[in-house]
Amino acid sequence: DIQLTQSPSSLSASVGDRVTITCRASQRISRHLNWYQHKLGRAPKLLIYEASNLQSGVASRFSGSGSGTDFTLTITNLQPEDFATYYCQQNYNTPPWTFGQGTKVEIK
Amino acid sequence: EVQLVESGGGLAQPGGSLRLSCAASGFTFSSYEMTWIRQAPGKGLEWVSYISASGTTIFHADSVKGRFTISRDNARNSLFLQMNSLRAEDTATYYCARYHVLTGFDSWGRGTLVAVSS
Numbered sequence: 593d594i595q596l597t598q599s600p601s602s603l604s605a606s607v608g609d610r611v612t613i614t615c616r617a618s619q620r621i622s623r624h625l626n627w628y629q630h631k632l633g634r635a636p637k638l639l640i641y642e643a644s645n646l647q648s649g650v651a652s653r654f655s656g657s658g659s660g661t662d663f664t665l666t667i668t669n670l671q672p673e674d675f676a677t678y679y680c681q682q683n684y685n686t687p688p689w690t691f692g693q694g695t696k697v698e699i700k
Numbered sequence: 701e702v703q704l705v706e707s708g709g710g711l712a713q714p715g716g717s718l719r720l721s722c723a724a725s726g727f728t729f730s731s732y733e734m735t736w737i738r739q740a741p742g743k744g745l746e747w748v749s750y751i752s753a754s755g756t757t758i759f760h761a762d763s764v765k766g767r768f769t770i771s772r773d774n775a776r777n778s779l780f781l782q783m784n785s786l787r788a789e790d791t792a793t794y795y796c797a798r799y800h801v802l803t804g805f806d807s808w809g810r811g812t813l814v815a816v817s818s
Contacts, residue, residue, distance in 0.1 A: 628745075628805070633810070635809055635810045635811070636745065636797075636805070636808045641804055642803075679744065679745055681804055683801065686759075687761075688759075688762075689750070689805075691746070691747070693744045694744045
């Protein structure tokens, strides 16, 4: 199974900051990597698919990059509604579909 | 607008059973692959089960294989998860999610809580 390791596990940031979350795969997965946002009590939301494609309706301050084993989610100009937990997920070698352990973005 | 609404969660005893349902609307349900994904308290997301659009291909995570069964009724726009031989470690919020090979899990419900305890 492909393991995904996110870093950091949590971070504190202020409104207006630029935030970067990384996801490392245990083997090469081309660009088959997606990013999700999850707020407590809400449905998880797809942000980025295939490493760098912005899902329809998602704010342009979210962006993704990477290929192979190393991927990045960047949030520029962090907004109050962006405080949440973010997960990466691989689509390359399934089943199983696997997720990273999550990165919690908290208010500083 | 795509809507997925889960139901059927609740309290079950170890060894007991529950059947989760997911009502889909706003899209052509019979054209989409569907999945169940769960989140245990304080833990991350874990894929549980997958079913193809026609229902002919099914996969389950090793952690639930032989105990859980995914199914669908395309005429009723509904997805199901039959959960047998429940264990404490199955305690989680269970989400129904639409799947596409390019976009991943592109729509999710708000989840239904399953608690397994004596």
